[in-house]
Amino acid sequence: MSFRTAQVDPLIVRRAHIAVYVRVLTSRPHRRGGNVVSIDSGSGLANATIQQRLVPVRLFYDFLMEEGLRESNPVGRGRYTPGRRVGGRQRGLVPRLTKLPWIPSEEQWLRILEVARREPVRNRVMLALAYDAALRREELRSLRTDDIDPAHRTLRVRAETTKNRLERVVPYSAPTGVLLSGYLAHRAGISRARGPLFLSESRRNHAQPLSLWTWSKVVRRIALAAGVERFSTHTTRHLCLTGLARMGWEVHAIATFAGHRHTDSTLQYIHLSGRDLADKLSRGMEHIHAWRIQTLAAANTTPCGAGS
Incomplete structure (x- = not known):
């Protein structure tokens, strides 16, 4: 209307x-x-x-x-x-x-990984980097060959590709490094020119930079095949940051890793992880447990046969 x-x-x-x-x-x-x-x-x-x-x-x-x-x-x-x-x-x-951001359950994540294992090496390394470095879709797609530092296993996320125009350097894991090395060898068979890291392998756009829509279609196909329809290109970022919160990372460290200008955006992952609430519940239950044990111990000092 x-x-x-x-x-x-x-x-x-x-x-x-x-x-x-x-x-x-x-x-x-x-x-x-x-x-x-x-x-x-x-x-x-x-x-x-x-x-x-x-x-x-x-x-x-x-x-x-x-x-x-x-x-x-x-x-x-x-x-x-x-x-x-x-x-x-x-x-x-x-x-x-x-x-709060949606993240898959452990069982859903395993189904996604099982489907992803059958994907070409390019798609697997993109999924691994998206999760490892908590990259946004545009940041992932815009990576260039000279943004990679294999010696230190880090990526440079250029300011012009980020949401808030903040450049950052983020690490990736050793298994992802092995996968990335395999992809670079595969990429050399498509193009040896420096430039965009991820290239199209279709007949129409062969050796051209991969588009956002192509990557979105890949992730959508994986989501449907795994039966996890809510899985999207941003889910890996949510999953990674929530995992960091659960491991006890401080909010400012998570904000730096994620490239958040303000911690307001970061706090939602702390809330989603339930870290602070779980700690408070644990401390509270420990206090209650100790009180109950003390009460039982005091009851054991009653002379034998009393009350029988």
């Missing part, structure tokens, strides 16, 4: 009209149909997508207000604190939802 199809003059649109628009976005059939990958994605747009759709509408009405054509903006903005009236800000039409 748009204001044109609803035959509503933008100059007289109210919050009720915007609410109807939001309602349509949250309830209409999903255009991807059979490609639904989560329970709540069968109809309507995701929360983040709806927020993006509302931004240009909000900016449009900001413009109308600046031009003196309207006195108010019908699209809510800012945060709202329930029960706080004095100094409170206007509540938005759509609440912002913050969900």
Whole structure:
């Protein structure tokens, strides 16, 4: 639904009209149909997508207000604190939802690895590097031959390929190094030229840099074959960072490894790992356990036969 199809003059649109628009976005059939990958994605747009759709509408009405054509903006903005009236800000039409990243279970991950074992060496090394170094899809696809330091088993993730334009150097494991060495020998049979690390081997784009979409299709094929439909190109990053959190890495170390500018993004992996909560539960249970043992020990000091 748009204001044109609803035959509503933008100059007289109210919050009720915007609410109807939001309602349509949250309830209409999903255009991807059979490609639904989560329970709540069968109809309507995701929360983040709806927020993006509302931004240009909000900016449009900001413009109308600046031009003196309207006195108010019908699209809510800012945060709202329930029960706080004095100094409170206007509540938005759509609440912002913050969900923890999805990661596969151990059994699902093993199924994915079993399928990946049958993939060509290029795909296997890409999957290994994506997991080992917690690389984003663009960072992985943009790796060049001179970004690799085999002597120290590190990768240079160039600033222009990152989400927040922060360059970083990340390590990879010895098994991945063996796999990478095998791929480099294989790549030499495709092209000996320096440049993009991962090359296409199709007839149409032979020896050309691998595209983002090709890699996405590879991962999607692996996910479907393993029966883990939610697995995506970003899942390996989530899995790696969650593993680091579970191993006790400090939040700033994880943020540096992941290339996060702020630790707010990193904290979701700490929460997902349940590390802090597990530690507190363990300490609490140890205290309770000690108290119970002391109580039983005290009970054992009762003279034999007492109470019998």
